[in-house]
Amino acid sequence: xxxxWGDISPPTFNLQRCTQCKRCTEECPFGTLDEDEKCTxxxxxxxxxxxxxxxxxxxxxxxxYADYSVDMVVRMIKAIEVPDEFEEKPRILILLCxxxxxxxxxxxxxxxxxxxxxxxxxxxxxxxxxxxxxxxDALARGFDGxxxxxxxxxxxxxxxxxxxxxxxxxxxxxxxxxxxxxxxEDERVRVEHVALSDYLTLPALxxxxxxxxxxxxxxxxxxx
Ligand code: SF4
Ligand code: SF4
Numbered sequence: 021x022x023x024x025w026g027d028i029s030p031p032t033f034n035l036q037r038c039t040q041c042k043r044c045t046e047e048c049p050f051g052t053l054d055e056d057e058k059c060t061x062x063x064x065x066x067x068x069x070x071x072x073x074x075x076x077x078x079x080x081x082x083x084x085y086a087d088y089s090v091d092m093v094v095r096m097i098k099a100i101e102v103p104d105e106f107e108e109k110p111r112i113l114i115l116l117c118x119x120x121x122x123x124x125x126x127x128x129x130x131x132x133x134x135x136x137x138x139x140x141x142x143x144x145x146x147x148x149x150x151x152x153x154x155x156x157d158a159l160a161r162g163f164d165g166x167x168x169x170x171x172x173x174x175x176x177x178x179x180x181x182x183x184x185x186x187x188x189x190x191x192x193x194x195x196x197x198x199x200x201x202x203x204x205e206d207e208r209v210r211v212e213h214v215a216l217s218d219y220l221t222l223p224a225l226x227x228x229x230x231x232x233x234x235x236x237x238x239x240x241x242x243x244x
Pocket of ligand 1: 031047048049050051052053067068069070071072073074075
């Protein structure tokens with residue numbers, strides 16, 4: 021069953037705060053959004069596939085759903101306990117696509133495969149639905165590393181929304197700038213592409229990332 025079976029809510033746009041940056045209209049993989057003469061998006065709920073890519077694209081955080089928003093994930097991230105630097109435990113955030121990567125992690129659990137207990141996972145609608153603010157908030161809160169797991173991009177893409185994985189790559193420049201601003205290493209944020217059938221190798225992939233983060237040492241922004 022699809023993880024959002026029964027969810028038919030289209031995104032809503034708080035257009036009073038829209039800056040007409042056009043990111044949502046340009047990134048919507050299904051050409052769902054029209055624009056008026058000022059480049060303000062004009063939603064077409066009947067054509068929307070509810071992928072969340074516009075929510076990930078909007079720098080103003082003004083696109084949300086009845087039961088899902090940028091702020092909701094921000095609160096989920098804030099609710100995760102981050103051990104302080106003296107506990108010598110890293111805290112790794114995994115944001116993973118609900119279509120393949122999350123079921124792969126569930127399958128790994130179903131088969132009782134073990135992976136690091138330092139990770140905490142939050143599923144998202146698509147890699148392209150990741151709003152960069154989630155990454156900057158998590159790093160500023162003291163998460164030591166962030167692993168983004170989603171479908172394979174490119175010509176052989178397995179993305180359910182056709183180019184969500186490719187879109188994340190185009191936004192990664194913003195992530196690099198944020199890491200630079202915080203004086204953190206690029207390696208603290210990694211993107212990996214996994215299919216459902218990769219569940220056997222997923223624990224090793226997670227553990228490899230955790231090991232790399234342990235080698236880098238704690239995020240200096242850790243709350244004490
Ligand atoms: S949810 Fe997806 S399909 Fe719907 S408007 Fe946003 S980007 Fe387009
Ligand atoms: S991405 Fe956000 S701010 Fe930019 S045009 Fe769309 S709704 Fe407006």
